[in-house]
Amino acid sequence: MAFFAEIVQLFGIPKSVGQIYGLLYASSEPLGLTAIVELLEISKGSASQGLQLLRSLGAINEAEAKDGTARGVAYEAELSLRQLVTGILQERLAPLASAGAQRLKRLKDLAAQAPENTAFYLDRTKQLENWRKRFTTVTPLLTALLGPSKKKSR
Amino acid sequence: MAFFAEIVQLFGIPKSVGQIYGLLYASSEPLGLTAIVELLEISKGSASQGLQLLRSLGAINEAEAKDGTARGVAYEAELSLRQLVTGILQERLAPLASAGAQRLKRLKDLAAQAPENTAFYLDRTKQLENWRKRFTTVTPLLTALLGPSKKKSR
DNA sequence: TCCATTGTTCATTTTTACTTGAACTGCACC
DNA sequence: GGTGCAGTTCAAGTAAAAATGAACAATGGA
Numbered sequence: 121m122a123f124f125a126e127i128v129q130l131f132g133i134p135k136s137v138g139q140i141y142g143l144l145y146a147s148s149e150p151l152g153l154t155a156i157v158e159l160l161e162i163s164k165g166s167a168s169q170g171l172q173l174l175r176s177l178g179a180i181n182e183a184e185a186k187d188g189t190a191r192g193v194a195y196e197a198e199l200s201l202r203q204l205v206t207g208i209l210q211e212r213l214a215p216l217a218s219a220g221a222q223r224l225k226r227l228k229d230l231a232a233q234a235p236e237n238t239a240f241y242l243d244r245t246k247q248l249e250n251w252r253k254r255f256t257t258v259t260p261l262l263t264a265l266l267g268p269s270k271k272k273s274r
Numbered sequence: 275m276a277f278f279a280e281i282v283q284l285f286g287i288p289k290s291v292g293q294i295y296g297l298l299y300a301s302s303e304p305l306g307l308t309a310i311v312e313l314l315e316i317s318k319g320s321a322s323q324g325l326q327l328l329r330s331l332g333a334i335n336e337a338e339a340k341d342g343t344a345r346g347v348a349y350e351a352e353l354s355l356r357q358l359v360t361g362i363l364q365e366r367l368a369p370l371a372s373a374g375a376q377r378l379k380r381l382k383d384l385a386a387q388a389p390e391n392t393a394f395y396l397d398r399t400k401q402l403e404n405w406r407k408r409f410t411t412v413t414p415l416l417t418a419l420l421g422p423s424k425k426k427s428r
Numbered sequence: 429t430c431c432a433t434t435g436t437t438c439a440t441t442t443t444t445a446c447t448t449g450a451a452c453t454g455c456a457c458c
Numbered sequence: 459g460g461t462g463c464a465g466t467t468c469a470a471g472t473a474a475a476a477a478t479g480a481a482c483a484a485t486g487g488a
Binding site for chain 3: 306307308318319321322323325326345346347
């Protein structure tokens with residue numbers, strides 16, 4: 121759990137969320153909110169928000185609790201590396217990339233009107249454009265590389 | 275600058291560091307610490323630490339200031355996407371990966387000795403091992419994809 | 429040699445982000 | 459319809475991270 125907590129922090133995701141994922145990862149059966157609160161000794165609020173984030177990232181899945189007593193929803197950890205990575209990419213990077221595209225347009229105009237160094241500014245905006253393009257081409261490649269997650273049919 | 279500030283925050287890098295990089299990116303000539311402090315209106319301390327981090331990431335390079343008056347060191351932004359990405363990977367992810375490898379060993383032992391669910395735990399540790407492997411194989415591929423930064427010889 | 433400038437370090441303050449806990453909703457079962 | 463559990467939301471508190479600024483090297487000119 122500590123391991124996951126550290127990893128996710130690299131991506132600006134709160135530690136507690138990493139802990140929750142780690143707990144689910146290490147649990148042989150799906151856990152519900154209440155179980156998580158008890159095992160991690162965190163507040164209901166934290167756990168609820170953490171689960172929301174993990175859901176939005178596609179890092180956890182609903183699952184049938186094994187004991188019939190299941191009142192609420194139970195979750196288990198998503199194990200596909202591809203899914204995890206694409207989830208983060210989509211939720212975090214993509215918004216920035218599209219917002220960046222708009223800004224880029226405005227920048228281009230500004231650069232063209234610059235009182236001096238116009239050539240330089242145009243050059244830099246071109247470079248930014250280039251980065252953006254590479255990002256959009258490399259991303260799908262990356263997820264494809266991580267893709268073949270189903271080694272065994274199972 | 276705001277753009278870079280947002281991007282770097284995704285990787286857990288302080289906003290001000292992104293600003294500094296953005297400033298250097300947008301500057302047609304290298305800037306020294308003093309200039310950065312004045313232009314961004316941040317403290318000397320922040321700027322100094324920010325530059326240290328950027329240096330350690332290989333995101334900036336020393337450069338000759340154009341006006342001969344240059345007393346201290348001046349920096350310019352590293353433009354190679356490959357260099358930027360590998361810098362972040364090396365400084366941030368790599369340490370975790372190697373630390374993770376050690377933990378993994380211990381985990382394996384623990385899993386083997388688990389009073390119950392041994393098979394499950396062994397399975398999960400195997401999975402972690404698998405992730406680590408894929409990480410180490412994909413990383414160089416990724417940087418290679420970003421590699422051909424010298425489109426034109428210049 | 430001494431002063432001015434550049435740059436670093438670190439204790440303190442400020443800001444940001446996370447967690448908490450209480451109030452609230454909805455549902456299931458009685 | 460009422461009671462209790464599962465889950466959400468949000469204002470307030472708390473903890474963690476970053477910025478500040480002052481004290482301290484180091485270096486280069488005069």
